[in-house]
Amino acid sequence: MKISIFLLSLLLLCSCLHAQAPDRSDLAEKLKERSAMMLKRFPEADADQDGVLSREEFRAFVAKRRETDTPVRPERPTSRPKVSPPAHADVPYGEHEKQRFDLWTVPDASEPTPLVLFIHGGGFRSGDKSLVRPGTPEKYHAEGIAFASMNYRLSDEGTYPMMMHDAARGLQTIRHRAAEWNIDPERIVCYGGSAGAGISLWLAFHDDLADPDSEDPIARQSTRILAAGSMNGQSSYDIHTFREWFNVPDLQMGPALPAFYGIDPEDDLHDEALREQMKDASPIEHLCDDDTAAVYMLYSRPNVPVDKTTESSVWVHHVVMGLKLQEAMKKKGLECVVTAPSLETEVEDSYGSLEAFLIAKLKAAGKARE
Numbered sequence: 001m002k003i004s005i006f007l008l009s010l011l012l013l014c015s016c017l018h019a020q021a022p023d024r025s026d027l028a029e030k031l032k033e034r035s036a037m038m039l040k041r042f043p044e045a046d047a048d049q050d051g052v053l054s055r056e057e058f059r060a061f062v063a064k065r066r067e068t069d070t071p072v073r074p075e076r077p078t079s080r081p082k083v084s085p086p087a088h089a090d091v092p093y094g095e096h097e098k099q100r101f102d103l104w105t106v107p108d109a110s111e112p113t114p115l116v117l118f119i120h121g122g123g124f125r126s127g128d129k130s131l132v133r134p135g136t137p138e139k140y141h142a143e144g145i146a147f148a149s150m151n152y153r154l155s156d157e158g159t160y161p162m163m164m165h166d167a168a169r170g171l172q173t174i175r176h177r178a179a180e181w182n183i184d185p186e187r188i189v190c191y192g193g194s195a196g197a198g199i200s201l202w203l204a205f206h207d208d209l210a211d212p213d214s215e216d217p218i219a220r221q222s223t224r225i226l227a228a229g230s231m232n233g234q235s236s237y238d239i240h241t242f243r244e245w246f247n248v249p250d251l252q253m254g255p256a257l258p259a260f261y262g263i264d265p266e267d268d269l270h271d272e273a274l275r276e277q278m279k280d281a282s283p284i285e286h287l288c289d290d291d292t293a294a295v296y297m298l299y300s301r302p303n304v305p306v307d308k309t310t311e312s313s314v315w316v317h318h319v320v321m322g323l324k325l326q327e328a329m330k331k332k333g334l335e336c337v338v339t340a341p342s343l344e345t346e347v348e349d350s351y352g353s354l355e356a357f358l359i360a361k362l363k364a365a366g367k368a369r370e
Contacts, residue, residue, distance in 0.1 A: 047300045049131050049231060050121030050194035054313050060300065081134035086149075088181070093173035093218075094166065096157070101150040101170050102129055104137035105181050109144065112178070114187035114362035116140050117171065118149045121194030121231075123256035124163055125155050143359050146183055148174065152199070159262035160237075160281045167199045168209050172221035187365045189227040189358050194317060195256075197233020197297075201283035201325070204228040204293035227361040229354045230297040232317035235325035236285070238278035239269055245320050246306040254312025284325050289332060296357040297322035299340035319343060 045061035046053055086102035093099050106113045118136075120127040129149040137147040152166035171188065178185040190200035209223040236242065237260065243251045258265050261277060268274070279285045299319040306315045322338035329336040337349050337357065351357040 043131075044133075046131075047232070049133070049192070050123065050196070051127035051131060052122060052313075054317075057300065083130070083132050083134050084137055086137070091173075093170040096153055098151045098153045098157070099166060099170070100129070101148050101174070102132075103174075103181060104141070104147040105183070106141050106144055106146050109182055112182050112184040113144055113146045114366065115146045115148060115174065115183050115189075116358050116362070117174070117188060117190045117225075118147070119167055119190060119192035119196035119199050120149070120151070121192055121196040121233075122154075124195045124260045125256055127154075127195070139355060140359070143363070145359065145362055146181070155256075155259040155262075160260055160277065163195070163260075164199055164202050164206070164281075165209070168203060168223040169218070171203065171223055171225070172210070172218045175221040176218045184366075185221075186369075187362050188225050189229070189361055190225050191229025191231070191296075191354060191358060192233070193231040194233060197228075197230035198235075198237065198283060200225070200228040201230060201233065201235060201295065202281075202286070204295065205283050205286035205288070205291055207286070225293060226365055227294045227296070227358060229358055230295065230322070231354065232299055233297060233321065234283075234316060235321045236282040238275075238282050238285075240275065240278070241282065241284075242315065245324055246315060246318075248306060248308055250308050251306075251315070252308070252312070254316060256312075256316070284328055287325075287328055287332065291332065291334060294335040294357075294361055295325065295329065296337045296351065296354050297325070297339070298354055299338070299343075302341045303343060 042061065045057055047057050047060065084104070087105045087107075088103040090100045091103060093101065101117075118129075118132060120129055120131045122128075129151045132147075132149045140147045150167060150170045152163050152170070154163070167190075171190075174181075174183065174188070175185040190203055191197070192200050203223060203225050204227070206223070210221055211219045214220050236245075237257065239251070239253050239257065243249050253265060253269075258267075260281070261274065263274065299317065299322060301314070301317070301319065303319050303323075304314070306318065306320075319338065319340040322336075322340070326336040326338045337351065339349050351360060
């Protein structure tokens with residue numbers, strides 16, 4: 001099958017960048033521009049929906065098109081599938097322009113419906129709620145489930161815990177207005193890619209941020225969820241934990257984490273206050289005996305080796321992030337399914353997909369109340 005000149009040139013650029021010394025900033029910038037063009041033309045290539053097209057995602061996309069013998073030339077923009085308009089668009093949960101969510105309520109639902117909340121990825125530096133894949137709201141509507149997609153402030157606006165607290169406030173806003181939108185506030189699950197997955201896991205395990213004594217009725221709402229879904233997500237944001245998990249003592253942070261914490265890569269990573277901040281940001285550190293949320297984690301790469309030369313885009317989306325959380329959750333009797341290419345785990349995936357997992361958890365919660 002012939003590959004378009006555009007895709008072939010991008011693949012050659014990827015190979016060149018990998019082979020050249022790291023000071024070739026001009027080549028890196030050119031690759032970044034081409035990758036952005038590729039993502040715009042082929043949004044389905046972004047496997048973890050984090051708004052960034054990695055070299056591995058691109059190669060996997062091309063390989064898949066070869067296997068299915070599908071032409072790589074995209075259809076005309078007018079014929080591309082689009083996400084259906086939400087019933088409630090750009091609903092504010094704060095004053096900042098990023099503190100917004102879109103909501104697709106179930107049409108003509110006779111009873112309050114459960115909700116799936118999508119939180120986009122992008123390394124806490126980019127991404128948008130518009131990254132929802134076409135047909136996703138309708139897939140959940142067919143099961144009687146509402147769907148929402150949320151934005152949050154990024155690291156150019158502030159540092160941790162701002163992003164997590166934004167998502168929590170958005171969730172509280174949905175619960176506060178649940179009756180208005182015919183939503184069951186007790187049956188809500190979250191999922192996302194990369195950073196959005198990390199936020200979802202953080203909400204699943206962090207102590208409830210609800211303040212029952214607050215004069216603000218929104219702040220009195222719970223921030224806990226029934227289950228979390230993760231696509232290439234992180235169970236920790238602690239560089240010391242990463243070094244331990246990968247057995248690489250000199251593993252470097254990459255570009256996203258310094259901005260997330262508001263530090264310089266040359267800062268003292270052993271600073272006591274910073275170490276506490278890293279632990280608090282890590283979902284796995286909040287796992288405790290009274291947690292009940294189930295988790296489904298999928299990864300697009302096999303369990304590849306990691307050393308100090310491995311790109312941060314590889315190890316920060318590594319299946320080890322899921323396996324470590326699975327191990328910790330198993331000790332507490334909690335369900336955690338981890339899937340990845342060529343991966344053998346002790347927990348069988350009886351769901352078959354992240355969507356099926358979320359649907360099953362919401363329906364099980366409904367039956368438990370009957």
